Amino acid sequence: MKKYATASLLFSFFIITVTVFGQSKAVTIDTMIHRTNRLGLFSGNILVVDGGKVVYRNAMGFTDASKTEKLTDQYRFHIGSIAKEFNAVGIMMLQEQGKLNIDDKLSKFFPELPAWANKVSIKNLLQYTSGIPDVKWKTVxxxxxxxxxxxxxxxxxxxxxxxxxxxxxxxxxxRRIIEKITGMLFNNFVEEKLLKPAGMSTAVIDPDDNKPLMAKSYTNAGKQGPLVYPITGWVAVTLDDFYKWEQALENFKLISPASTKILVAPFGLDNQCGLGGGSMAGNKLVFHKHDGSSVYYQALVVGSPLKGRTVILMTNNRQNNIFDIDNAIQNILDGKPYGQPKHSILADFQKQLDTLSGPGVLAFYRDLKGKHPNDYGFENEVTLNEIGYFLMNAKKLDAAIMVFEYNTTLFPTSSNVFDSLGEAYFNKGDKAKALLNYKRSLKLDATNGAAKAIIAELEK
Incomplete structure (x- = not known):
């Protein structure tokens, strides 16, 4: 009970941006965030809690593409894939009540589906291993x-x-399984069984243009994105409610540690799971990280319960740099040097990069580096790695490998770049080169547990 009393006390301080606690760190975070905003790299709301106390809270930027009204911390944002946590938690809640088993097949609930439903389990859905194709977004x-x-x-x-x-x-x-079992619309289930018990009084589901205090996403060119999506069930939250949700997960207010452990267990390394990503030690959640994007929204939550630390970032003007901002904040909180977030090449030139071959991408990168050396993150491996993963996700494996290979020549002491190159070769089916590069990664960073696991698998 003390944990929730502390949380209630915490929210009483939310009316101010910077608390007395950790004031020097708060000032440093504020300086970094305002510089990032002035560079046009962050518009949105941010909350930093450390040691169970609010270190920093702010809202900056505009509510929509017109840029006539400024954001406040009472505005709600779409959080993209993070909203998928609500159905995942709902599924585990129903399992705890004995109303389903995650090994149940889809055909048990929807016998009218084709024969493939006899093979797909709820666990497959939670781990994204069902084999069901994606939604046909252009026609649905x-x-x-x-x-x-x-x-x-x-x-x-x-x-x-x-x-x-x-x-x-x-x-x-x-979401359809939850409806079938409970007899409730999914949105009503979320409101009654999840939002209310978590104390989330301002969250809304599937908001439309008439919903007040709803931040609307937009591009740098002033194009505004839609609020309503073809399939339903998307929760939009304020900073306060986002934090309450994270606390409900960390303190097992809605589901047990055993159920939570299932939701942070991915199918494979670097795969997403029901809660995005995380780890547990016994019955304690020790880490939770989940990001989400939707149209021009982007959000990130990073929870480190043992430190009493939570970082929440929500933007309605996606720049693909929230991980950089979080890294800077984490370093500031830990008393380490931090890097100032810069422009993302991928965010600024994605359409152009999508048309280029591997050599073309590298030529573009070198040209941009020569003309704008201080505007993008050329000083570390992250920039090229981001481009490499973009190409790999677009099934352009040869181009991705060329980019990752070049990155290893620029940053030969980085374990991360060899790990990424190993992953690209693994995806291509070249196990020998994958093994070679994972071993190089592990040699540079002996704590790379993911590389150890993959090496063990490849050497079987």
């Missing part, structure tokens, strides 16, 4: 449209439980 206009597409689906993309493919049909079916 409603939940009914999407279910109709699934009724016509003849075969899966792969055998359930054999591969990982992150997509929203896994989420869609979790």
């Amino acid at each position: 206009k409603s939940d009914a449209d999407n279910m109709a597409d699934l009724m016509k689906l003849e075969q899966l993309d792969f055998e359930p439980g054999t591969k990982y493919a992150y997509n929203n049909n896994n989420v869609f079916m979790q």
Whole structure:
């Protein structure tokens, strides 16, 4: 009970931006954030809690593309994939009540689906290993449209439980299962069984243009994105409610440690799971990290319960740099030097990069570095790695490998770049080169547990 009393006390201090606690760190964070904002690299709301106390809280930027009204900390944001935590927690809640088992197959709840539903389990949905293709975003206009597409689906993309493919049909079916079992609309279930017990009084689900205090996403060019999405069930939150949700997870207010452990267990290394990513030690959640993007929104929550630390970032003007901002904040809190977030090449030039071959990408990178050496993060490996992963996710493996290879020549002492190169070769099916580069990564960083695990698997 003391934990929640502390949380209540914490929120009484939210009316001010900087608390007396850790004032020098708060000033440093404030300086970094305002500089980032002046560079046009962050518009949104931010909360930093450390040692169980608010260190920093701020709202900066504008509510929409018109840039006529400034954000306040009472505005709600879409949080993209982080909203998928609500259906995942709902599924585990129903398992604890004995109303389902995550090994149950889809056909148990939807016998009208084609034969492939006999092979897909709820656990497959939670781990994105179902083999169900993604939502047809260009044609689907409603939940009914999407279910109709699934009724016509003849075969899966792969055998359930054999591969990982992150997509929203896994989420869609979790929400439909919850409706089937409870007899409630998914949105009503979330409101009654999740938001209210967590004390989230300002969160809304599937907001439209008439909903007040809703930040609307927009691009640097002034294009405003939609609020309503083809499939339903998307929760939008304020800073206060986002923090309350994170505390509910960390303190097992909604589901047990055993259920939480399932939701932080991915199918494979670097794969997403029900709560994004995290780790547990016994019955304690020791780390939780989840990011989400939707149209031009982006959000990130990083929880380190043993430190009493939570960092929440929400933006309605996505610049693909929230990890850089979080890294800077974490370093400041830990008393370490930090890097000032800079422009993202991928955010500024994604369409152009998508048209280039591997050599073309490298030529573009070198040219940009020569002309704008101080505007982008050329001083570390992250910039090229980000481009490499963009290419790899676009199935341009040869181009990605070329980018990662070049990155190893620029940053030969970085374990991270060799790890990324190993992953690219692994995805291409070249196990020998994957093994070689994972070993190089491990030699540079003996604490790289992920590399150790993959090496062990490759050497079997």
